[in-house]
Amino acid sequence: MSLRQYEYALAVAEEGSVTAAAERLRVAQPSVSQQIRGLERDLGVRLFARTPAGLVPTAVGRAFLREAQVAVSASRRARATARAGADELVGELTVAVQMGFGTRQLPNALGTLRRRFPRLEVTVFEEPSSAELDRLCRRGVLDLALMAACERSPADAHHLGDEELVVVLCAGHPQLAADRVELRALEGEPWVRFDRDSALDGVLKNVLRDNALTPVTAARVSQTATAVRWAAHGLGVTLVPASVVPDAHRHLARPVSPVVTHPVIAVVRRDAGPAETALLGLLREETWSESASAAVRRDRLRAG
Template identity: 75%
Template sequence: MSLRQFEYALAVAEAGSVTAAAESLHVAQPSVSQQIRSLERDLGVVLFARTPTGLVPTAVGRAFLRDAEVAVRAARRARATARAGAEELDGELVVAAQMGLGTRQLPGALSALRRRFPRLEVTVFEEANPAELERLARRGVVDLGLMAGPCKEDLYTGHHLGDEEFVVVAGPEHAHLLAEERVGLRALEREPWIRFDHDSALDGVLREVLRDNGLAPATVARVSQTATAVRWAAHGLGVTLVPTSAVLPGFEHLTRPVSPAVTLPTVAAVRPDAGPAETALLEFLRQETWPHTGFSASGPGRLLTTG
């Protein structure tokens, strides 16, 4: 078996056919077919089943591909690390941001990283589902994660960057609320709420906030993106609670911190044996401005468990 065979198998799984995989890899179709047959022969299993819609990984194929992806990413990181000494760092760096954390700080840090390593490709995604984020972390897919709260330090080491305070977003018709320096959570009990997907980290925070304050307001809508929740609240559909960094420019005047305060630490989760790209990005993130509220958080902060 070889890493090339792993890459070919992953390409076939993604494309759904040998022809499409060959085109994406810029190689001849017979070469891909031969490598897949050779890999299946070495493993003694069938990795793909032929269906009317194309090639689909078998059950054992899906299990194999999960580990193959980890091996390919590890090889790419090793290759990038080896080239870093000559300032030729390339490859891919995968960053995951939980709950939209670092929305204001990440662009500046990534710009600095790109100036340092112009050939490095960075993939950033926001993962609302903590279970999915944990699955990606355990598979070794995530190189650096921005998360709320502590992480168990076996796969990743946590570096505290600052504290994220949550704010309520309300439409202009709530002038009586927005006139306050802080909005009491109990003042929002009769308001309809814009909430988030049931399995999202944000809704987990909101559930605990409502429970701890003895509130059970009506839910008028559920959304998957903080930007959508902010826009809908600004248009008067209901109120919502989001991290300060998730507030869109131009909507700040419609936000207020709440009382009791809701805040969570923002932590950069990095592998203990981080390469030069992760190390550089962590340093650039530290140079950004992060709020420090002085509050502490528990419960909903434990969202990425890598132990």
């Protein structure tokens, strides 16, 4: 078995067909088919089942692919570390973000990183569940993750700051007259919420419980941008990290009382390489703890 076979199997699983995987890998289709057959022969199992929707990993295949991803990621990191010089970083960096975290800060840091090291390829994805992020970190799949809580050691987990959450209201809402909205003043309001297993919905449930509010769910969404947009259009109010509110809707965002914050923790893989270390350094330079009240006052001054 070889890493090339692992990479081919992962590509087939992601694309759902040998043809699409070959196109992505820029190799001939027969080569991919041959490598997959050879891998299944060496393992003595079927990795894929053919269905009307395409090739789908079997139960054994899914288990194998999880381990294959760890091996491929480790190989890529090793190559990147070996080729990293004083003035150049090459290779791949995989970053995962708990939904709603670092919306303003992470793009700034990644932009600076890519300008310094244009040959570094960065993959970023959002994950709603902090438990799943922690699991992926422990398995070595991720190079760096941003999340609210983890059980890693201080050497792996770095507290960047604490971000305040804000409520987003619709135009004309009476609470927009306040610089800070009393949460109990939102009794009876419908809420635009997030998926039940997401960390953000867990925060909202705790806030509603702690303030003796009865939740009325208007809708559940998977993205913070959708929650802000729907709240702005009057479907209901929502609670999100201050940094996720786009400029066009900042005039509809207000901090709340009691104050609601969450920590922002960067978790890097063990034995972090130069790319992870560089990104962590850039994230430390970002502003994470500006109060939402200060941001509201600043935006009002700009608007005036």
